[in-house]
Amino acid sequence: MKKLINSPETVLDDALAGIAAAHPELSVDRANKVISRGAGGGRPGKVALVSGGGSGHEPLHGGFVGPGMLDAACAGEVFTSPVPGQMLAAAKAVDTGAGVVFIVKNYTGDVLNFEMAAELAVEEGVSVETVLVDDDVAVQDSTWTAGRRGTGATVFVEKIAGALAEQGADLATVVKAARDVNAASRSFAVALTACTTPAAGKPGFDLPEDEIEIGVGIHGEPGRRRDKLRTAKEIVATALDAILADQPLAAGDRTIVMVNGLGATPLLELYVVFHEVAAAFAERGIVIARSLVGNYVTSLDMAGVSVTVCRADSDMLSLWDAPVDTPGLRWGA
Amino acid sequence: MKKLINSPETVLDDALAGIAAAHPELSVDRANKVISRGAGGGRPGKVALVSGGGSGHEPLHGGFVGPGMLDAACAGEVFTSPVPGQMLAAAKAVDTGAGVVFIVKNYTGDVLNFEMAAELAVEEGVSVETVLVDDDVAVQDSTWTAGRRGTGATVFVEKIAGALAEQGADLATVVKAARDVNAASRSFAVALTACTTPAAGKPGFDLPEDEIEIGVGIHGEPGRRRDKLRTAKEIVATALDAILADQPLAAGDRTIVMVNGLGATPLLELYVVFHEVAAAFAERGIVIARSLVGNYVTSLDMAGVSVTVCRADSDMLSLWDAPVDTPGLRWGA
Numbered sequence: 030m031k032k033l034i035n036s037p038e039t040v041l042d043d044a045l046a047g048i049a050a051a052h053p054e055l056s057v058d059r060a061n062k063v064i065s066r067g068a069g070g071g072r073p074g075k076v077a078l079v080s081g082g083g084s085g086h087e088p089l090h091g092g093f094v095g096p097g098m099l100d101a102a103c104a105g106e107v108f109t110s111p112v113p114g115q116m117l118a119a120a121k122a123v124d125t126g127a128g129v130v131f132i133v134k135n136y137t138g139d140v141l142n143f144e145m146a147a148e149l150a151v152e153e154g155v156s157v158e159t160v161l162v163d164d165d166v167a168v169q170d171s172t173w174t175a176g177r178r179g180t181g182a183t184v185f186v187e188k189i190a191g192a193l194a195e196q197g198a199d200l201a202t203v204v205k206a207a208r209d210v211n212a213a214s215r216s217f218a219v220a221l222t223a224c225t226t227p228a229a230g231k232p233g234f235d236l237p238e239d240e241i242e243i244g245v246g247i248h249g250e251p252g253r254r255r256d257k258l259r260t261a262k263e264i265v266a267t268a269l270d271a272i273l274a275d276q277p278l279a280a281g282d283r284t285i286v287m288v289n290g291l292g293a294t295p296l297l298e299l300y301v302v303f304h305e306v307a308a309a310f311a312e313r314g315i316v317i318a319r320s321l322v323g324n325y326v327t328s329l330d331m332a333g334v335s336v337t338v339c340r341a342d343s344d345m346l347s348l349w350d351a352p353v354d355t356p357g358l359r360w361g362a
Numbered sequence: 363m364k365k366l367i368n369s370p371e372t373v374l375d376d377a378l379a380g381i382a383a384a385h386p387e388l389s390v391d392r393a394n395k396v397i398s399r400g401a402g403g404g405r406p407g408k409v410a411l412v413s414g415g416g417s418g419h420e421p422l423h424g425g426f427v428g429p430g431m432l433d434a435a436c437a438g439e440v441f442t443s444p445v446p447g448q449m450l451a452a453a454k455a456v457d458t459g460a461g462v463v464f465i466v467k468n469y470t471g472d473v474l475n476f477e478m479a480a481e482l483a484v485e486e487g488v489s490v491e492t493v494l495v496d497d498d499v500a501v502q503d504s505t506w507t508a509g510r511r512g513t514g515a516t517v518f519v520e521k522i523a524g525a526l527a528e529q530g531a532d533l534a535t536v537v538k539a540a541r542d543v544n545a546a547s548r549s550f551a552v553a554l555t556a557c558t559t560p561a562a563g564k565p566g567f568d569l570p571e572d573e574i575e576i577g578v579g580i581h582g583e584p585g586r587r588r589d590k591l592r593t594a595k596e597i598v599a600t601a602l603d604a605i606l607a608d609q610p611l612a613a614g615d616r617t618i619v620m621v622n623g624l625g626a627t628p629l630l631e632l633y634v635v636f637h638e639v640a641a642a643f644a645e646r647g648i649v650i651a652r653s654l655v656g657n658y659v660t661s662l663d664m665a666g667v668s669v670t671v672c673r674a675d676s677d678m679l680s681l682w683d684a685p686v687d688t689p690g691l692r693w694g695a
Binding site: 031032033034035036040041043044045046047048050051084085087088092107221222238241258260261262264288292293294295296297298299300301302303304305307308317320322324327329330332333334354356359360361362 | 364365366367368369373374376377378379380381383384417418420421425440554555571574591593594595597621625626627628629630631632633634635636637638640641650653655657660662663665666667687689692693694695
């Protein structure tokens with residue numbers, strides 16, 4: 030295992046120290062492993078958005094904390110859910126009295142821990158609503174998930190609901206918008222290589238030199254099948270077939286599309302993939318109104334790509350365009 | 363070789379098509395492989411900045427085209443210099459009559475081609491000045507370079523000179539600022555793995571499972587030596603020793619620091635590295651006034667990191683903070 034770390038045991042704490050040093054506008058609570066907006070975040074009456082999950086998917090979630098997006102993020106150990114105490118600390122740190130939205134990717138550990146944290150928060154007088162993200166159409170159940178896994182749509186939910194909260198919407202309105210974005214989004218991923226967690230020290234699964242995993246999860250969970258390496262065009266066709274089979278899109282529908290690198294994929298290749306998505310959508314008359322191409326929801330050093338498509342109405346697009354100022358997404362601010 | 367491409371022959375054209383689709387605000391000339399600002403770029407009297415180089419280093423350079431940074435970038439084939447015709451086309455596309463600055467990384471092919479392009483441009487009545495970037499302190503000469511290689515400082519030069527040009531500075535002023543930034547910057551890189559070009563189909567060099575290349579170039583050129591894998595702290599100490607031996611910094615000096623992933627390095631690890639840089643600078647009293655942590659000057663799928671340090675005066679910091687609106691760097695706009 031080759032990694033730029035000091036030891037598997039200290040990687041998360043060292044990275045949090047690095048985040049604190051690189052982003053002095055954020056507040057990093059290393060004891061609780063919570064990243065939140067510093068002073069000035071959380072105007073009175075603003076609904077707070079809190080997310081979190083296992084580390085190893087950066088910039089998700091800590092890189093999306095800041096004006097226009099999350100108020101706080103809890104970092105678990107690599108590929109391991111944070112614990113309820115972290116989530117409670119995050120909720121209490123950013124609650125203004127207007128309530129807190131937990132944005133939770135659908136993995137059993139995350140779901141149970143956020144559920145317990147929500148109960149604890151309510152006991153302490155914090156109103157909490159939970160939004161589950163489950164956009165990955167590859168498989169129905171998976172290694173660590175009952176139901177669909179939550180992946181790339183998390184970025185869309187955090188951005189759009191974050192913009193709405195920033196504008197002063199109330200708890201119910203923010204929650205509804207977040208659920209609408211999740212309901213309108215679908216993702217599908219393909220892995221070219223496995224990834225290696227610092228603790229394990231070896232790849233999470235074996236993938237022969239000429240094979241790819243179709244429908245892989247963001248921790249390397251199995252997808253639908255193994256396949257021989259295909260062209261970018263064929264891989265995109267497979268991903269879009271799965272996405273569109275689950276949520277048909279019609280000519281004229283407007284979408285937000287993310288072509289996301291899983292960690293070790295050159296940006297050059299992500300643009301090749303985006304070209305194929307754009308060409309396939311152009312053939313069908315589907316409009317790509319907004320897009321992201323880059324590394325947003327990663328799986329450590331996995332090579333591969335995920336495609337996320339959100340059918341976006343005018344309100345979503347307008348919230349997408351609203352200013353955002355985080356380490357991972359920044360515009361208009 | 364596992365890559366998300368259609369074929370080695372089409373990778374650059376497909377990627378340019380993807381860039382055009384993802385960034386409709388840019389103008390992509392696929393015949394000349396030139397990315398430039400679309401309509402509205404190049405106000406009358408604005409000095410134009412043009413850069414370029416081999417592909418495989420994305421977002422450099424095409425990802426830095428836009429208001430506040432470059433006016434145009436020429437893309438060569440992977441790890442291959444663009445040709446003079448591309449550079450001439452780029453210069454003519456963006457010249458407003460106020461002159462063009464060629465920002466050239468110091469590789470022999472790039473230098474010769476940009477030199478020829480400058481001669482051709484002058485013949486066509488375009489004033490051209492060339493700024494050479496040669497910040498990599500690892501080695502004096504290298505596989506494709508006489509003198510020092512140009513690497514991470516290119517981002518600093520393009521950002522700071524770009525901001526100055528945007529503010530309306532004249533050709534000589536922009537050129538001087540660009541040279542000052544290069545002169546104030548030093549870089550050093552370490553590779554954990556080699557990278558594979560689509561055309562070669564196999565890694566550019568062999569690196570045993572427990573070894574790293576100290577002082578590697580952005581095409582995998584040899585550095586100073588091979589070493590056993592070390593901790594992040596030790597690797598950072600080696601890089602900073604090389605950087606500070608070449609340009610000593612004193613307590614109170616202000617810097618811009620970039621911790622740059624070479625393509626396959628998880629962001630989590632880059633933050634671990636940044637933490638070590640910040641800790642080492644804090645010990646010496648050196649101030650990190652601004653920073654970047656992420657993938658900015660990559661080497662396809664190489665795992666590793668480069669550290670770039672610029673000793674920045676108040677003018678540079680103020681230009682650094684000026685609005686920029688490109689695919690790879692975006693703030694204040």
